[in-house]
Amino acid sequence: MTGSERSAYLFLSLLQARTGTSFVSRLGEIPLSEIPEMRASELGERVRMTERATKAFDELRQGFDPESVLGDVERLGISVVTLADETYPERLKAVPDPPPALYVDGELPMPDLPSVALVGSRKASVSGLDTARSLGRALGERGVCVVSGLALGVDAAAHEGALEAEGVTVGVLGCGIDVVYPRSNRRLFGLVRESGAIVSEYHLGEAPLAWRFPARNRIISGLCQSVVVVEAAEKSGALITVRHALDAGADVWAVPGPPGLPECRGSNKLIADGAGCLWDIPEFVDSVAPLPVEPVRAKASRLDASVPAGLPEGEAAALAGVGFEPTAVDAVAGRSGMRMQEVLSALALLELKGYVSRDGSGAFVRRAGG
Amino acid sequence: MSVCRAHSLTLSGIDALPVEVEVDVSPGLPGFSIVGLPDAAVQEARERVKVAISNSGYKFPTKKVIVNLAPAHLRKEGPAFDLPIALAVLAVSGAVPAESLKDAGVVGELSLDGGLRGVRGALSMAEGARREGLRRLVLPEINANEAASIGGVKVFGIRTLREAVDFLGGAHEVAQAVPEGNDGSPGNTETVEDFADVAGQSFARRALEVAAAGGHNAIMSGPPGSGKTMLARRLPGILPPLTLDESIEVTKVHSAAGEGNGALIHARPFRAPHHTISTSGLAGGGSNPRPGEVSLAHHGVLFLDEFPEFNRPTLEVLRQPLEDGHVTISRVAATLSYPARVTLVCSMNPCPCGYAGDKRRTCRCSAGQIERYQGRISGPLLDRIDLFVDVPRLTRQELRGGLAAEPSAVIRKRVAVARETQVRRQGVPNSALAGARLREACKLGGDSEALFGAAIDRMGLTGRSHDRVLRVARTVADLAGEHDIAVEHLAEALNYRRSSFLDR
Structure with missing residues (x-):
C-alpha cells in the first residue's frame, strides 16, 4: 500500500511542479493510490482543475513510471521523502499546503533538533550580513539547525555562519534539486550538502522560475519552529516566508535596524506589528534552545555607542x-x-x-x- | 643626366623610415607614372606635382617621367612625397642643382598654386633624418618649429615650391628654424579646471592624487551625479610635468596622428573617448594606420567614462598596452607598434540603475543584475587597476561640511616631488613595479609587516591585490616624503583595495 501511495505523491509532486497549483490540499476523500490510474476528466470533476492542469495531468500520466523517476535521482545519491513516509518532517505536514514529495540531497536533521530559519534581503547591508553570519554561528554552536534559502545576501551569510560553527544547516531550493542557482554559490552548495542537506520539492533540472521562490518559502518556514527576518525591505520575499510561518504556527522574530533605512523598513515594521524583537543574539539563542542546565550567562553584547577605551x-x-x-x-x-x-x-x-x-x-x- | 634623386621619409608607427625618390626623364610619349608601392594619395601626387610646377613658373618636362620610390617593398602613403618628387623632377631639368639634394631630407604636400601644406609626423621625420645622417631637413614652415625641437639636424621651413627651389639653388636665404618654448617649463595648465572648485569628495580627491603621483590605474564607482567625471576632468591639472624625452615621445605620437600643434607638447595628454569608440579607434590602426586613443594618451591619462558601457572586445585590446606599454597592430602590409604607457582612469555606476548603495534613492536592480553588470569588466583588466575608489553622492550638509579644497597647483607640487623620488629610486613610476623590483622598493618594517599579515588574513587579500596594496602604499609614503613604508601609509593603501562586490 505504501508503495502505491508513495508513487501517487510522487505523481502529484511532478504535477504540481508543472502547473504551479496545489492539489494535495484539495484531494479531500479521494483515495491517493487511485489517482495515477484515474482519468483526468474524472479527477477534474471532483477537484477543480484548469484546462492546462488537465492537459498536464494526461501528458504526465501517459509516461509516468515511478521506478524510473526514483532511479534517476537515487543514482545521484538524492533521496525522496513523500508525505506517505515516516521520515517526512512532522512540522512540515502541518503546513496548509505541504509538498507531496521532497527531494533531499544530504541528510535531514533529526526530527527533535530545534531549527531556526534565517531569511532576509539578497542585497543586505554589511551590518545585515554581519548579523546573519553571527546568528548562524551562534545557533550552530548551540546545536540548532539553521535553515535558509541558499540565495545571495542574508541566506548565504546565515549558512556560512552555521558552517563556521560546524553546525547543521539545511538549504531549501526554489529550483530542481540538482540545479545550482545562483551559480556564484556553487562552493556553498557543496558545503551545505556535507553539513546537512539541500532540499527541494522539484525534480532534476527544473529551472529557477520566479513563482517557485515564494512557494519554496513555505518549506523554509515549515521546517522550523522560529523564523528570523534579518533585514528586509518593504516588498521582500522574506515577508512571504513570514506569512507562511504564521500559517504554520512558527514564531516570527525580526532584527531591528536603523529607523527609516529602506533596507530595514520591512523587518522593522514586523517588530511594530508584534514580531519578536531580536535585540541580543545570546538571549535569542537561549530562548529558542535553552540549555538543559543553568544557562551560561552569555557575555553582554559589546554594541556600545561610546568609543572603547584604549584606542589611539x-x-x-x-x-x-x-x-x-x-x-x-x-x-x-x-x-x-x-x-x-x-x-x-x-x-x-x-x-x-x-x-x-x-x-x-x-x-x-x-x-x-x- | 636623366636620373635625379631626392631623400624623403615616411612614417611607420611613430618612427620615420628613409625613402629615396628617383626620377627618370626619358624621351618618348609624354607621361608621368609613379612606381614603388604607392597608395592612392601618392598616385594623386602626379596631378598636384604637374600643376604646382607649372603654376610656380617652371616647365614640366614633356617627356616620359618615371618616379620610383625606394625601397620598393615598403608601402608609401600620404601626400608628403609631393615636394621631393617635384624637386627631383626640377633637378633633372636643371632648375635645382642635383648636388643640393644629396644631404637634404625633403617632405611636404603641394597645393595646386605651388604652396606647401603641413605633414604628419614632422618630429619623427627630423629624428629619422638625423639617424640617416642627413644634415638638412626641408619641410613646410608650419612643421618647422616642431621638427627643430629635436636638434642634430638643420631644419628649414619653407612656404612655396618656388622658395624651395631658390633656397636649394642658393638664390634665397632661409633662416634655420629654432625651437620655441622648449625650455622645459611645465605645460599650460591654466585652462584646466581646478580641484579647488570641487566641494566635498576629499576621499576621491586624495585617491586621484595618489593615482597621479604613482601613475596608478584607478576606477571610480558611484551613482550618477556624484561627480566622477568632474573629478576626472581635473586630473590633468595635478599630473607631474613631462620630461624632455617624454615630451618628444608624446609629440611624435600626436604628430603621427596629425594632431600636433606644430610645437613640442609639454602637458600630459588627457584623452576621454566616448564609450561608442571602435576597437581600432581605441588601439589604433586602420588601412592608413594612425595611433589610437590609448597611444594619444601616452604618458598621460586615458579616461573611460561609463566603463561597463564600452564594447567588451574593445576594452580587451587595452590589456596589451596596460601590460607592456605599447600597442602592436598587425596588418597584411606591415606590423606597427605605437607606444601606449597610460594611466587608466575609469568611472562606472555600481549597478545598471546606478543607485546601489545610495542613501536617498533605492536601487531597483536585483542581485543578479548587479552581478552581471559588474561582470562586464573582465578579470584581467581589473587586475591591472590599483585604486578602487567609491564616490558616493553627498548630501548638502556633507557638501558644505567637507574639508577646505586644495587648489590643483599645490597638489601638483607634491605629486611632482613624489614622482621624482620614484624615478630617482627605480627609474619608473611605482605603478610599473613588479616582482623583485617591487619587493626591493617596498620593504616593510616590523610593525607594517605585522599589519600587512593581519590585513591579508582578515581582508582576504589575494596574491595580486597584495602587490597592488604594496605599490599604492609605496606611493603614499613617497607623497609623505618618507623613505620607509610606515603603518599609516599601508593602512591608507588598504582603503583603495577592491570593494567586495567587484572581488569575485
Whole structure:
C-alpha cells in the first residue's frame, strides 16, 4: 500500500511542479493510490482543475513510471521523502499546503533538533550580513539547525555562519534539486550538502522560475519552529516566508535596524506589528534552545555607542565619526575634522581590529561586538 | 643626366623610415607614372606635382617621367612625397642643382598654386633624418618649429615650391628654424579646471592624487551625479610635468596622428573617448594606420567614462598596452607598434540603475543584475587597476561640511616631488613595479609587516591585490616624503583595495 501511495505523491509532486497549483490540499476523500490510474476528466470533476492542469495531468500520466523517476535521482545519491513516509518532517505536514514529495540531497536533521530559519534581503547591508553570519554561528554552536534559502545576501551569510560553527544547516531550493542557482554559490552548495542537506520539492533540472521562490518559502518556514527576518525591505520575499510561518504556527522574530533605512523598513515594521524583537543574539539563542542546565550567562553584547577605551587618539576620533548606518568616508572626515589621509589610515586600522566594516559602496559602518 | 634623386621619409608607427625618390626623364610619349608601392594619395601626387610646377613658373618636362620610390617593398602613403618628387623632377631639368639634394631630407604636400601644406609626423621625420645622417631637413614652415625641437639636424621651413627651389639653388636665404618654448617649463595648465572648485569628495580627491603621483590605474564607482567625471576632468591639472624625452615621445605620437600643434607638447595628454569608440579607434590602426586613443594618451591619462558601457572586445585590446606599454597592430602590409604607457582612469555606476548603495534613492536592480553588470569588466583588466575608489553622492550638509579644497597647483607640487623620488629610486613610476623590483622598493618594517599579515588574513587579500596594496602604499609614503613604508601609509593603501562586490 505504501508503495502505491508513495508513487501517487510522487505523481502529484511532478504535477504540481508543472502547473504551479496545489492539489494535495484539495484531494479531500479521494483515495491517493487511485489517482495515477484515474482519468483526468474524472479527477477534474471532483477537484477543480484548469484546462492546462488537465492537459498536464494526461501528458504526465501517459509516461509516468515511478521506478524510473526514483532511479534517476537515487543514482545521484538524492533521496525522496513523500508525505506517505515516516521520515517526512512532522512540522512540515502541518503546513496548509505541504509538498507531496521532497527531494533531499544530504541528510535531514533529526526530527527533535530545534531549527531556526534565517531569511532576509539578497542585497543586505554589511551590518545585515554581519548579523546573519553571527546568528548562524551562534545557533550552530548551540546545536540548532539553521535553515535558509541558499540565495545571495542574508541566506548565504546565515549558512556560512552555521558552517563556521560546524553546525547543521539545511538549504531549501526554489529550483530542481540538482540545479545550482545562483551559480556564484556553487562552493556553498557543496558545503551545505556535507553539513546537512539541500532540499527541494522539484525534480532534476527544473529551472529557477520566479513563482517557485515564494512557494519554496513555505518549506523554509515549515521546517522550523522560529523564523528570523534579518533585514528586509518593504516588498521582500522574506515577508512571504513570514506569512507562511504564521500559517504554520512558527514564531516570527525580526532584527531591528536603523529607523527609516529602506533596507530595514520591512523587518522593522514586523517588530511594530508584534514580531519578536531580536535585540541580543545570546538571549535569542537561549530562548529558542535553552540549555538543559543553568544557562551560561552569555557575555553582554559589546554594541556600545561610546568609543572603547584604549584606542589611539586618531582611531578613536575616526570611530566616533562612524555611525551605525553606513557612513561615507567624507562624512567621517567631516565629523572628526581630521585630514583625509589620517582618516583613511585610521579607518583601515579600525577595520582590521574589527570595530568597523566597509560595505560594497565604500561606506563604513560600526560593528556590533567586534 | 636623366636620373635625379631626392631623400624623403615616411612614417611607420611613430618612427620615420628613409625613402629615396628617383626620377627618370626619358624621351618618348609624354607621361608621368609613379612606381614603388604607392597608395592612392601618392598616385594623386602626379596631378598636384604637374600643376604646382607649372603654376610656380617652371616647365614640366614633356617627356616620359618615371618616379620610383625606394625601397620598393615598403608601402608609401600620404601626400608628403609631393615636394621631393617635384624637386627631383626640377633637378633633372636643371632648375635645382642635383648636388643640393644629396644631404637634404625633403617632405611636404603641394597645393595646386605651388604652396606647401603641413605633414604628419614632422618630429619623427627630423629624428629619422638625423639617424640617416642627413644634415638638412626641408619641410613646410608650419612643421618647422616642431621638427627643430629635436636638434642634430638643420631644419628649414619653407612656404612655396618656388622658395624651395631658390633656397636649394642658393638664390634665397632661409633662416634655420629654432625651437620655441622648449625650455622645459611645465605645460599650460591654466585652462584646466581646478580641484579647488570641487566641494566635498576629499576621499576621491586624495585617491586621484595618489593615482597621479604613482601613475596608478584607478576606477571610480558611484551613482550618477556624484561627480566622477568632474573629478576626472581635473586630473590633468595635478599630473607631474613631462620630461624632455617624454615630451618628444608624446609629440611624435600626436604628430603621427596629425594632431600636433606644430610645437613640442609639454602637458600630459588627457584623452576621454566616448564609450561608442571602435576597437581600432581605441588601439589604433586602420588601412592608413594612425595611433589610437590609448597611444594619444601616452604618458598621460586615458579616461573611460561609463566603463561597463564600452564594447567588451574593445576594452580587451587595452590589456596589451596596460601590460607592456605599447600597442602592436598587425596588418597584411606591415606590423606597427605605437607606444601606449597610460594611466587608466575609469568611472562606472555600481549597478545598471546606478543607485546601489545610495542613501536617498533605492536601487531597483536585483542581485543578479548587479552581478552581471559588474561582470562586464573582465578579470584581467581589473587586475591591472590599483585604486578602487567609491564616490558616493553627498548630501548638502556633507557638501558644505567637507574639508577646505586644495587648489590643483599645490597638489601638483607634491605629486611632482613624489614622482621624482620614484624615478630617482627605480627609474619608473611605482605603478610599473613588479616582482623583485617591487619587493626591493617596498620593504616593510616590523610593525607594517605585522599589519600587512593581519590585513591579508582578515581582508582576504589575494596574491595580486597584495602587490597592488604594496605599490599604492609605496606611493603614499613617497607623497609623505618618507623613505620607509610606515603603518599609516599601508593602512591608507588598504582603503583603495577592491570593494567586495567587484572581488569575485
